[in-house]
Amino acid sequence: MASIRIDQAEGLRRLIEKPAPRQLTFLSAAPDADKSAMLLNFGASLAGIGASVLLIDACRRTRGVAAGLARIQAGTLLQASRGEVRLADAVLPMPQGFAIAALGQGERSEFTSRDRSRMETLFSGLAANNDILLADAELDNEDALPLTAMAQGELVLHVADNAASITAAYALMKRISVHYGQRSVGILITGAAGERAGAIYQNIASVAGRYLALEVHAIGSVPEDEHLARATRQGRTVIDAFPTAGAARAFRDLAGRFSRCGPPATGRRHAASGNAMLGV
Structure with missing residues (x-):
């Protein structure tokens, strides 16, 4: 029987009170555009509190967070692990204060x-050399994550406030449970806040508690906000374009609670290798 936790502060505390590094692997049940907007804004909000943040696009079959970024052209982490490109060319600083890299895109097959051995080593090294590593991931045909190291961090399920996303979240939870067994999964809701977000959490937690070997806890929510969509169309984050908007406040609050629940950020710059650093 799963343990059901709805308290957001407790959920964040469970994510953060872990030995460093802070590694979060996101599986999304939301449309790709919503997922990318969430990850980019979350990364920017974490960078805004002084953390060095690396966002890795590990998607191959779906549209990953790096797919729409023209700057992700220099090379992938797979190519860097093979020595085909410099790691500094694969891990790119973004103007929002974080860095981003693509795992392998269509090359993963x-x-x-x-x-795979080289990629596991590289991924672990990047996680160790950044305060927070966010992975935009998907499950393969055998319900496994792209790299074993991704499963060693915290899993976070991203759910949007619509019936299709909630149904997809149930399917993802079942796949996680079957492949990885009993483990903890955080829930992040976008497009809803307050009582509505709480109701979504309750429904998801009820399914997990009745049918799955998952410990589900809430880590936060972001309300529906047209300013978020407007900022995305402008190629900006909402905390930069519309800092007083509800979504901007929600992302800052989420990042701030990460900071308060865990040890202070070390202020490291993004590590492109053991010795070289990428500035932002």
């Missing part, structure tokens, strides 16, 4: 066992 070509991973050899040696590639």
